[in-house]
Amino acid sequence: MLALIVLGSLLAAPASFGLQRLFPSLKRWVLPIFPFVPFTFLCFKIPEILKGLNLQSSYPWNGGVLTERYAWVPALGLEFAFTLDALSLLFALIILGMALLIVIYAPSYFSAEVETDAFFAFLFSSMASMLGLVLSSNLFLIFIFWELTSVSSYFLISFKASHLATTRSNAQQALLITTGGSLALLLSLLLLVQIMHGEDLSANANFQNLLYLEKKDLTSIQNNELYAPIVLLFLVGCFTKSAQFPFHFWLPNTMEAPIPVSAYLHSATMVKAGIYLLARFSPVLGGTPLWQNTLIFIGTLNLVFGVVFAAQQNDLKGLLAYHTISQLGSFVILAGLGGPQAAQALAVGILAHALSKGSLFLLVGNLEREMESRNLRVLSGLRRVMPLTATLLLVAALSMAGLPGTLGFIAKELNFAGIVANPSSFLRYFSYGATLLSSFLGLFCAWRLGKIVFGRKLRKKRGLPKIKEVGITMLVGPLLLLLLSLGLGFWGILENKQILVPNITVVQNQPAELKNQPAGSAEKKKEPRAEKGKAASLQTLQTLLSANRVLIALGLSWLGGGILLFFEPQITSSRLPIPPWLSFNQLYALIGANIPHAAREFTLLLQGGKLRIYVALLLMSLLGLVSPSFYLFVSQEMRPLALETLLADVRLYEYGIIILIPIGILVTIWAKTTLDAIMGVGVVGALLALLFVLFGAPDLALTQLIVELLSLVLLLFIFSVLPPRFEQISSHRTRIRDGLIALSVGALITGLTLTVALSPRNAEVANHYLTQSLPKGHGANVVNIILTDFRSLDTLGEITVLFAAMLGIYGLLYFRQRP
């Protein structure tokens, strides 16, 4: 069934495309069906999942969880394995729910002339890949969907918008950064599988294998020398996807995309993928100082900087985008902390964020459509012209700020609880402070949003249509999201915030701890990991905070936020003194602009276009690669040879030839006219033929002579159309260089030939030819028999070479381009 859901959503993309083409009028009614059907199905699974969760068991996957497996590439441990548990259910519902609302919203948002066929196809493919990601349990399958989210977001971000060129380059930026991260993730997953299964390449790489690991196996993973690279690569993958510093900059750049895209990206897909993976893997990889410290540090950084940037934005979407980065930072902190409270806070936080950010983006879309502006300094008086949107915006802002009655409140409360419940590190206080600060500024951001509602009425330029309230389809999405947020918020208060508690068991690090305490009672939690040797002052601080620390924190955050409101002009007008080199956008642009240039310079260095340089480089690499091993051989294994043995049976006239050949070569090299050069070459050839004769190979000598004659004629033919004297086209220095290279290569080949000639030989095949030539080949000339009989296939091949050469030469000679 899960596989069917994933497959169905994957097919939804082309199906929606086809349907819109065939029945354009029906799209409002047909399109919502695609997310609606799986959404309802999964909704029916909620009770089962919650009931099946066994809070007492060491791993909650055991009960009430759907699991499906289908073979794909067993040799790689890659299979279609899907699992539904509380964590994936939460994400899946967000993904499908948001998709449903956006599909209802989008047709009214886009003006009629925009062709939205492709948009919905991209939206559904994004939905499908994200859904696949959260439902699959095979590590490589997870990665596959992870990549697909990048690709589908690429198209989604670059969907027709106001500034085509910038949007597309931003989409490309997002794709490149997330792909870079996903390569790191792939390496990390491969290493993880490797230390998990060792040499057994075909063991399946399902997540359950990791989860069912015995405690000692888990420790062995975490003690492995590869653990640190695994975690770091893994985190690079997650941080790029979830837009965490220093890879954050692509997210605000995607602002130019249409509102439905932003709403979906921020609330349900893409950026949530990294958080999902962090939560999913924290039981396996988490709990170590490396994991905790890195995540808390990076999370805190993003938490603070994101919200500071958000507070200063005048563009509504910019504000929301940076606020998302900050929120994601807080999720990263929670994933880093580990433990039941943090896990609970994470689960609720993700839902709260989806509800508030999703509705906010959609509402900004309404503003953009009617008021044609997103500038916070311009927009005002919304309550007079768009009362419904105004009301919803107010509620959404309250939820974002985490005021009581909304789910944001519960999330914030749990967030503080999660942080203070975790005793493990110094960074806790760091993140505590940062969370407080971000709450101040979050309230401040909400205040700025709220101001749009009030104030005087915005006047439009003349000639433009009057601002009016948007239609029902553009309101129903935010309305439902906010109702859910309010409902859950109130219910959470009434039910003592226990409704979403089961989620915690999935992401938590130490399930066994649950046995000791009822879920959700952060205050009573013992601190098992607190080291005994900790300073007493620290313990006093903890006791001080323990009772009402959450309430204190919440109170502080509102107070601080309230104070900040008085400094609004100062905050919004001041700019953080950020040096340009730290602006990653500029850095990216710099790199992006310079890489092709540098690459061109570098490539020209090697691939300059001159054949002579190519030959020189090629021969030098021959020398560089072969001579070291030859030198090693000569110096280590070769017995020193006396010159006498080498020259023992060389006869006098042979000396003559041996001396004449180099002279011929020198004549060729130093020849001033073409005729001299040809003669020099001819001499060398003739002498070679003579050598063949002396060593008893008349056939070869004959062949050599014919070749010499032919090339002589050809050369004369060619040189007849060239000037008679050689031009000096190369400098003295290059000629010396080339000469040296040529000499070295010659020396190397000569050396090799001599070495082989001097080594003992195995003459079995040669003797066979000699003895069998007459009886089997019926010929006394062994060379002929070898060519025509023993190795006739070579001859056939050589004839074919001639055939091919003939065809080629025919073309070269006679081809004339027809006009």
Add this chain to the structure above:
Amino acid sequence: MSNHLFLPILTLLLGSTLATILGRWRRVARGIVLLAISANFLYSSWLGNLIFVSKERQFVRVGTLIAPYGISFIADELSATMLFMTTFLTLLVVIFSFLTSIITEQIEDFFFYPLVLLILLGATGVFLTGDLFNLYVWFEVLLVSSFGLLTLGRKQIQLEGGLKFVELNLIGSALLLVGCGLIYGLVGTLNIGQITQRFQNLNSGLLTVLATLFLVAFSIKAAIFPTYFWLPASYHTPPSVVTALFAGILTKVGMYVFYRVFSLIFYINLVDKLTILLLILACLTMIVGIIGAIAQVSLRRMLSFHIICQTGYILSGLGLANEAGLAAGLFFMLHTMLVKTALLVIGGIAEASFGTDELKKMGGLAAREPLLATFWFLAMLSLAGFPPFSGFIGKLVLLKATLSAKQYLVAGVMAGVSLGTLFSLLKIWNEVFWKTLPKDEPEPAPIKPYTLIPAAILVGSSLLLGLGASVVLASNTLAAKQALDSIGYLSTVLPDSPKK
């Protein structure tokens, strides 16, 4: 004895001869060419299946001579796989050229198709032969016929490119010939199996010297750093159909001999000393290749550098010097053969439509030809290693083998270069397909839908190779196992020799 191993050679010889003689009647010649390649395609699929199922090597001697005195043909899973893929790609490229008019009738009249058959013949000979010198001969067939194709059309740049191509490749052939001579002088045989056997008994540093010599010779053929210069110097010059054919076949034949010779003859040296060298060369090839690709501003030149980059990946599979590495490298090779041909076929269509392959003069093709754009995008994703295409599986197996051989740095280079591949391909995507057509450029000619058929088949095959990876990987693992099993190879080639 399996006499059928001669069939593909005979078919191609006969086909090229007939197509030359009957070249005056284009339809007849085309029919002969199509028939010959299709027959070989069927044969190679049959052969591949035969070996895969029986797990037995196929072997035949030429004439009545017993190996090692005569030449023998031997086919194992590795050669059968390569034969299949090469024939398949040639078939598709030939069909592509039938469907389009990139190859003008005039070029066709100058024996275009017979030369294509001869290229395939050369490759087939290299794949099937069990004799080192015979391998050299088939390489010559390949080289000379590809030189003929490269210069067909006789444009100035073709001649310049052809000169560089042939001269640098001839150096490679000369080195190969020197190597053959040295080996014959040393062990007195040219039979690959017997050379392997005698080398195993000959414990000498000279073998390493020979191995490096062959390394350079094959590097030239396979376009490995630092000997790849002929490739970017020539691949952009001939009609795009020729480049598509070369991209799929030429360097891959070089990679095949790399795999064959270094898994048998020089395996001990490889494991002993050369694996680091091979891995370094592989990494440098990847890096230099991708840098070159990023630097380019015309479609075909960029794709040429991608070819170099990809051979680096394939070489690293061999450099790992174990079964998993070889199998992974082979899978990657099959993948890149498919996808590279696909990209060049699609690029060829675009080039024919615009009349140029300079990126800045092209544009707006995504809106005009959505189908072509889709194919390009999918092929691009495949080459950059995105799932569920063959590129992803290729990257995955190669990374997995590399990591389990503890070559972490190599894995890092692979990953980084794959990002660079995406970066450079996105440039083509942006320039050719997405950006609007520059104002003063002429409108591109409309594309006939049926010319997209080969591209569709190629992209579909890449998808199929990804989804059906388990079967292909099984075959590749068998190929790697057989390639490394020198005793099995010997007992097939020299059944009478004493077994070790």
